[in-house]
Amino acid sequence: MTIVDLRPSDDFEFKPGKGSVLLIACGALAREIVDLIERNHWEAFDLQCLPAKWHNTPDKIVPAVREKIRAAKAHYRSIFVLYGDCGTGGQLDALLSEEGVERIDGPHCYAFFSGNAEFETHSEEDVTSFFLTDYLARHFDKLVWSGLGLDKHPDLLPLYFGNYQRIVYLAQTRDDGLERKARAAAEKLGLGYEYRFTGYGELETDLEQRG
Structure with missing residues (x-):
C-alpha cells in the first residue's frame, strides 16, 4: 500500500x-x-x-x-x-x-458500516438518534463539542440537539476506551446511549471485492 x-x-x-x-x-x-x-x-x-x-x-x-x-x-x-x-x-x-x-454504496458511513440493509431496518427508530463511529467517538470534543461552538456557547445545545433522544455508537472495534468516550459524549449532550458493534461492515466487503 x-x-x-x-x-x-x-x-x-x-x-x-x-x-x-x-x-x-x-x-x-x-x-x-x-x-x-x-x-x-x-x-x-x-x-x-x-x-x-x-x-x-x-x-x-x-x-x-x-x-x-x-x-x-x-x-x-x-x-x-x-x-x-x-x-x-x-x-x-x-x-x-x-x-x-x-x-461505496450508501448515503453515509453509518449506513455502510452497519450494512445498508440493516441500517434501513432501524431507520424509523433512529430518526431521533445522533450517530458516532470510532472516529467520531475518538474526536468528539474537537469535532462536535468545539466544532459546533458548544464549548463557548453551551446555550446552543438545545438548538443543535433538542430533537435528538440518544446517541447510537456504531463501533468498528471493541475498544473499552472508545466506548467510555461515547458514553461521556451522550452524558455531555444529555442524551440516552446505545451501543451497536458493526465491525467494518460493507467497507470491508467492498474493498475485498477490489483487493
Whole structure:
C-alpha cells in the first residue's frame, strides 16, 4: 500500500504509487482502511485521503475529488471512492457518473458500516438518534463539542440537539476506551446511549471485492 500525495499544483509532478487501484477516501475512514489493507495483505491499493473536517464544509469535497480523479486516472486500472453522499446533495454522484468512477454504496458511513440493509431496518427508530463511529467517538470534543461552538456557547445545545433522544455508537472495534468516550459524549449532550458493534461492515466487503 502507498499513501499517495495528489496535492494540486501547476508545477507538481504526479507520481503514482505501486498499486493498481487508487482509493480516494474521507480522512475519517483512514485508520479503518489502513487496518483492513494491512490485515488482509491487499497489495492492489494506493490510498489518498481528503480532510475529514470537510464534512463541515461539504462544498469542498466534490471539486477536490474531481481534481484527484483527473490527476490519477491515467495511472491506475481503476479508482474507487470511499465517500457517502456526505452532504453534497447528489453532486458527488453526478461527478462520479461523469468520470466513470464508482463509490461505496450508501448515503453515509453509518449506513455502510452497519450494512445498508440493516441500517434501513432501524431507520424509523433512529430518526431521533445522533450517530458516532470510532472516529467520531475518538474526536468528539474537537469535532462536535468545539466544532459546533458548544464549548463557548453551551446555550446552543438545545438548538443543535433538542430533537435528538440518544446517541447510537456504531463501533468498528471493541475498544473499552472508545466506548467510555461515547458514553461521556451522550452524558455531555444529555442524551440516552446505545451501543451497536458493526465491525467494518460493507467497507470491508467492498474493498475485498477490489483487493
